[in-house]
Amino acid sequence: MNLFASIRDLVTDSLTVLQSQGVLPAGLDFANVTVEPPRDATHGDMATNAAMVLAKPAQMKPRDIADALAAKLTDDPRIDLVEVAGPGFLNLRLANGVWQNVVKTALTDPTFGQSQLGQxxxxxxxxxxxxxxxxxxxGHTRGAVFGDALASLLSYAGYGVTREYYINDGGAQVDVLARSVYLRYLEAHGQQVAFEDGTYPGDYLIDVGQALxxxxxxxxxxxGEQYWLAEIREFATEKMMDLIRSDLKSLGVEMDVFFSEKALYGTGRIEEALQALDDKGLIYQGVLEPPKGKTPEDWEPREQTLFKSTEHGDDVDRPVKKSDGNWTYFAPDIAYHYDKIDRGFDQLIDVFGADHGxxxxxxxxxxxxLSDGKVxxxxxxxxLVKLYKDGQPFKMSKRAGTFVTLSDVVDLVGPDVTRFVMLTRKNDAPLDFDFSKVLEQSKDNPVFYVQYAHARVCSVLRKAVEADIASDDATLSEVDFSKLDHEAELAVARKIAEWPRLVEIAARNNEPHRIAFYLYExxxxxxALWNRGNDVPSLRFVQEGDAATSQAKMALARATAIVISAGLGILGVEPVQEMR
Structure with missing residues (x-):
């Protein structure tokens, strides 16, 4: 149940009635009419821009539309008060019973918050x-958490989601890996070796060399490498993918598909994809202008096979085959996405590092x-992620040789903390990860703060058992919700009511960080409600000698925990029962 969508339906239905009464002209488009939380909570529970967006097409003053709409909206029992603000904004205050019913819905509807947005x-x-x-x-850790949370969010919002890993095993870097493993292999035979020419010196290859x-x-x-390069390349890639799968599993990430770039070569898939572009008149032989920063003196123009990408929004056309006949890096990527389109996906989402802009x-x-604009x-x-400890740049021993690994981070703070913190900033904003702050127990640590709220609910329910007060969901769903009438209690209910709307906004924009922000709010x-209970005894969740009131308050707490648990589930974080 998306309460905001329901009230928007009320607004558009009321507008339709005003049209039938001749107050508004026929043929108005209501697509841009919104119902949202007001920027200032003191203005009301919801606000609609209906009068403002319809004034021009209706050739009426916004205030006149607002006054007519306000009179119509107040006929609905869910609306307590409608105020016309400024030139014609409408601020709505809803009856307490609406918010109380949200608590009941959260307890009784197992799909509360889920959406069919994706259809x-x-x-x-x-x-x-x-x-x-x-x-x-x-850096990979942030992409892994973001992509996994996004996949979960989209699934929660009604999409059919496939999680996929593209194995970049078709390029020269895998040859470098094979040569590096060969050095460790020689080392395992007692030889002294030197890592030169860009080989990988990380200790993680010692075990691989021994296994070989x-x-x-x-x-x-x-x-000579002609005798071993191909075999060690395959062996080393398999071992590295075993390591990567293990790292991902430690973070709670499991893929549906691992797609090998190598599978595109020698199978005709690259040629097929480029032929599809050629059939559309988008492949030609040409010479590109010098790249930015290059001058004719240090740039040698060469005829290449080019994709006319400028016809589809790119800045310049892109080479797909070099003058020597070899594919560019872009060619297999085109073929890979052609394969995705061929598999029948309606939408593709790629999560890249910052250097892929x-x-x-x-x-x-x-x-x-490739899709004629259909996909x-x-x-x-x-x-990037910057690592700190106590506010200072943090250096760790790097088994990888040159970087801090995912497993290093997970070993220090655990997968739940790692995942939540990685989603406390929007993906395109830099992230500071302080190993001290992410473990401290304070309001400034969003992981702790959200988990603590869930643990407090569990504590309340345990106290109910000790007091012999029935607190199962079935019982709580039948309590007298009108007892939840204090403003602090209604504030929690209002925030719970935002959950279905928030899910749709986050899914529509592919922004799972919104879930983390909402959970903190x-x-x-x-x-705040819990702390008010320290000063106002009537707000405490367990009211001695008053089981009915206690159960109403526990219902609110339990609804809060249900939403927190659902949100943490999208983020891939396990809700805790108690804090230690």
Whole structure:
């Protein structure tokens, strides 16, 4: 039940009645009419812009529309008061019974907050997709959490979601991995080795080198790479993907599909995708202008095979085949997205690192061209994570050799804290991760604050058992909700009522961080009510000698916990029963 959507329906129905009465002209479009929380909570519970957006097409003064609409809205028993503000904004105050009924709905409707916004549309969310050359680092952690939470959010909002990892195993970096593993393999045979020419020196390859020795013995010792490169490449990639899967699992991330870039080569899939573009007249032979910052003196123009991406919103056309006949990096990416389109997805979402900003327009152009504009692609960039401890830049021993790993972070603070904190900023904003602050027990730590609210509810329910007061959901759903009449109690109910609307907004914009922000706000309202009980005994959740009133207050607490649990579930965080 989306209360805001219900009141919007009331507003548009009232507008339709005004049309039938000749107060408003026929043929008005109500698409831009909104019902939202007011910017200032003192102005009311909800506000609508109906009079403002309809004034011009109706050729009427906004105030005249507002006055007529206000008179009509007050006929509904859910509306306590309608105030016309300024030139024609309408502020609505709802009857207490509306908010009390929200509490009952949260207790009785197992789908409360869920939405059919997606209508079963198939969405592919590709995230992490790190090169299989080592363990995941802290930057990958943010992308993994964001992508996983987004996938859960979309599923909660009625989409059919596929979580996908694109294994970048088709490029030269995997050859470098194979050579690095070969060095560790020689080392396992007692040889002294030196890591040069960009090879990977991380200790994580020591075990891989030993595993290779265990498998092949001395078969490759002192042999040229023509004898071992292909086999070690495959062996090393498999071992790295085992490590990556293990890292993801420690964070609570499990993929539906692992798609190999290598599977695109030699199978005709790249050629097929480019032929599809060629059939649309979008492939040609040409010479590009020098890149920005390059001058004709240090730029050698070469004829290349180009994709006419400018016809689909890109800044410049993009090469797909080099002058030497080899594919560019962009060509297999086009083929990969062509494969996604071919699998029948209605929407594609790519979660990239901050350094992939230059890829956004070209990838959108490719998907638009390949699907004739029928499949949308949203590319989300995750900005960098800076690590601190006690406010100072934090350095750790790096088993990876050059970076802090995902497993380092999870080992220090746990998966729940890691996941929640990674969602306390919008994905395209930098994130500071302070190992001390994320573990402190204070209001300034959103993880603790939200978990503490859930734990407090569990504590209340335990006290109910001790007091022999029935507090199961079935019993609580039948209490006298009119007893919840204090402003602090209604404030919690109002925040609970925002949950279904918030889910739809977050899903529509692909912004799971909104869930974390909302949970903090809900927890704040609940803690405020709890703390008021220290000064106002009638607000305490357990009222001695008054089981009926206690149960009404427990119903509010339990509804709060239900929403917190659902929100944490989307974020991939386990709600706690008690704080330690």
């Amino acid at each position: 079963g549309k198939r969405v592919n969310v590709e995230y992490v997709s790190a090169n299989p050359t080592g363990p995941l680092h802290v 020795k265990d498998k092949v013995g001395d078969q490759f010792v002192d042999k 230059g890829y956004v327009k070209r990838m959108k152009a490719a998907v638009s061209a 949308s692609v949203d590319i989300k960039l995750c900005q 809900l927890a704040s309202e609940f803690h």
